[in-house]
Amino acid sequence: MNYWLMKSEPDCYSIDDLAANSPAMWEGCRNYTVRNYFRDTMQVGDLAFFYNSNCDIPGIIGVMEIVSEAYPDPTQFDPSSNYFDEKSPKENPRWVLRDVSFREKFLRTISLAELRTVPHLADMHVLRKGQRLSVMPVTPDEWEIINQMSGIRA
DNA sequence: GCCAACGTTGGC
DNA sequence: GCCAACGTTGGC
Numbered sequence: 001m002n003y004w005l006m007k008s009e010p011d012c013y014s015i016d017d018l019a020a021n022s023p024a025m026w027e028g029c030r031n032y033t034v035r036n037y038f039r040d041t042m043q044v045g046d047l048a049f050f051y052n053s054n055c056d057i058p059g060i061i062g063v064m065e066i067v068s069e070a071y072p073d074p075t076q077f078d079p080s081s082n083y084f085d086e087k088s089p090k091e092n093p094r095w096v097l098r099d100v101s102f103r104e105k106f107l108r109t110i111s112l113a114e115l116r117t118v119p120h121l122a123d124m125h126v127l128r129k130g131q132r133l134s135v136m137p138v139t140p141d142e143w144e145i146i147n148q149m150s151g152i153r154a
Numbered sequence: 155g156c157c158a159a160c161g162t163t164g165g166c
Numbered sequence: 167g168c169c170a171a172c173g174t175t176g177g178c
Contacts, residue, residue, distance in 0.1 A: 007176090031161075054176055112177075130159035132175045 002041065003138040004048035005060070005126055006100075015050045015062045015105050022102040023067050027075050028083040030095060034135045038096050039070045041137075048100065049138065049146065051126065052109065059111035060146060068099035106150045120145055 006026065008014070018024055029035065046066040052058055072093035075083035088094035115121050125136040138146075 009176090033161090058177065130175095132160065134175085 002043060002046045003140060003143040004037075004042070004046060004066075005051050005136050005138050006048045006064075007051045007053040007134040009054045010052045010061075011055065014052075015064075015102070018050070018064060018100065019102040019105060022064075023099040024101075025073070025097050026100050027073050027097050029073070029097065029134060030083065030085065031133065033133055035095060037135050037137070038098055042066050042070070042098055044069065047103070047143070048135075049143075053134075057109045057111050059109040059113075059115065060106070060150075061109050062105040063103040064100045065103050066098050067101045070096040070098055073097040110146060110149050114149070115146070118145065118149075 029038065044066055048064050048066065049060045050062045050064055052061050073083070073095040075081040076085040076088045076093060076095045077090065078084055079086075083095075085094060112126070115124065116127055121127065121142055124138070124142055125131055125133070
């Protein structure tokens with residue numbers, strides 16, 4: 001099984017939205033590396049951190065589970081969607097997604113700034129300069145450390 | 155709002 | 167296949 005970190009802008013889609021309506025489609029990823037993770041690497045039962053990006057306190061806010069295989073993202077065919085991709089062939093869809101289910105919301109955000117203070121997390125993808133992927137792998141060690149941090153209540 | 159980083163596009 | 171231009175991400 002694998003661990004992941006998946007970003008969302010909470011103003012657009014928050015972990016409370018997921019908790020209120022779960023499982024849900026993790027739609028709108030339009031990056032080939034992410035597409036390949038969804039299609040090839042993820043497995044049903046994998047766990048993922050829910051990461052808040054582009055907000056007051058960027059960081060990890062909870063946990064969700066991957067609960068479906070990859071299948072075509074319907075928004076790529078919807079002209080009214082922000083994620084519409086007119087170049088995606090219907091017979092060979094360019095973009096796929098996974099269904100995710102809410103698992104846990106942390107009592108506080110484990111902020112990016114806090115993650116940077118942990119020596120054992122120095123190699124985390126999300127901490128690398130210039131990284132912009134919205135879905136990225138997390139190692140089992142990193143997963144364990146962050147879960148322990150989430151249990152240290154502020 | 156700025157801007158560094160980097161993925162994507164498209165002309166050649 | 168190269169690479170310049172462009173667009174997007176996302177922290178700050």
